[in-house]
Amino acid sequence: MDENQVAQVRRFNRAVTQRIGVLNDDYLGRGRPLAQLRLIFEIGKDGRSLRELREGLGLDSGYLSRLLRALESEGLVETARAEGDARVRIARLTAKGKREYAVLDRKSHDFAASLLAPLSESRRLRLVQAMTEVENLLRASAVRIETADPDEPQARQCLDTYYAELSRRFETGFDPSRGAVTTSDDMRPPRGLLLLARLDGRAVGCGVVRKLSHGIAEIKRMWVAPELRGLGIAQHLLDRLEAEARAMGCRRLRLDTNGRLTEAMALYLRNGYREIPRYNDNPYAEHWFEKRLRS
Incomplete structure (x- = not known):
């Protein structure tokens, strides 16, 4: 493994985590860490099984349970057994959770726009193209x-x-x-x-x-x-x-x-x-x- 490549990946990780604001517990000004907000997004308007959430986000069962309990305590999420299969548990957003989802969706859009706004049109295009390439390569490395x-x-x-x-x-x-x-x-x-x-x-x-x-x-x-x-x-x-x-x-x-x-x-x-x-x-x-x- 090329150590210069490894060092570049580490620099990239530090730059991204700082720039997108994941180093504090008030992501997007909602008083919660990114992990909880991401979970709200993944549950979505239709709900997801706990297994899908665990595998899709790469979380262990214990950490997922703690995240869900925190959101349940705020009245944002509820979990129940799936109809027809008691072995499967489903997480769904409550009415309050769906309102929070809408706020987060708007704030996420505005934050993404704020990353692009300082750049010229040509630099915006370069950044978006680079992000697409990085996303694809990261997905490939996760297979x-x-x-x-x-x-x-x-x-x-x-x-x-x-x-x-x-x-x-x-x-x-x-x-x-x-x-x-x-x-x-x-x-x-x-x-x-x-x-x-x-x-x-x-x-x-x-x-x-x-x-x-x-x-x-x-x-x-x-x-x-x-x-x-x-x-x-x-x-x-x-x-x-x-x-x-x-x-x-x-x-x-x-x-x-x-x-x-x-x-x-x-x-x-x-x-x-x-x-x-x-x-x-x-x-x-x-x-x-x-x-x-x-x-």
Whole structure:
């Protein structure tokens, strides 16, 4: 790790926290620290489950409970069990909380405008563009890639979203039951595994590696949420899938893809995959690739 880069990150953090006023307990002049105000925003007008709040904000249960108790004591928030599932607790803004939300929304807008006001139009544009770039890179750095069971809800939702996108993009639609079916067992050890990319507790990408034969594995179900493409998540997934294939004892990795998935083909070619003759009967495949993995 470049120590100069680390030092720059630390300087940036100090500059931002001072400039946006998070070093005191009176953020936006409301007599509360930023953490409480952010929680009000995240609960929003429709309410959120405690699990969503905890995962989305990266808070441990104890700290979240303390924040909620402070807001409840002011009559801003109330929590109750979800209808139909007593295991889930929902936080909602009270009428007073919704009024506070409106005040905070207005003050946040005015504060953001005050950061831009001293700058010329060209500098405002530069700042906003730089903020967009930083936000995207921070989101990319927050993605975590983990193994998951293919039958867990987030995994199923991720795979179903992937299938739906293929169905929209392919002229003939897409039916995952056609051709060589990838079963749940193919996505579990020892036959293979499923990786999920998670951001703020939400699955935003997936990839599967499964054994084909001795020394040969195959990549399947590679997908990243459209709104997060271009942040390097697909590359991170591919790197992990290759590492997992090597850990399985495989030295050749294969995959197939459709010609409409141009971004996927560019990724594979960029990573040293070479086109080979057809090796399966996938009715949707138009191109087949292979890569020899280094030990």
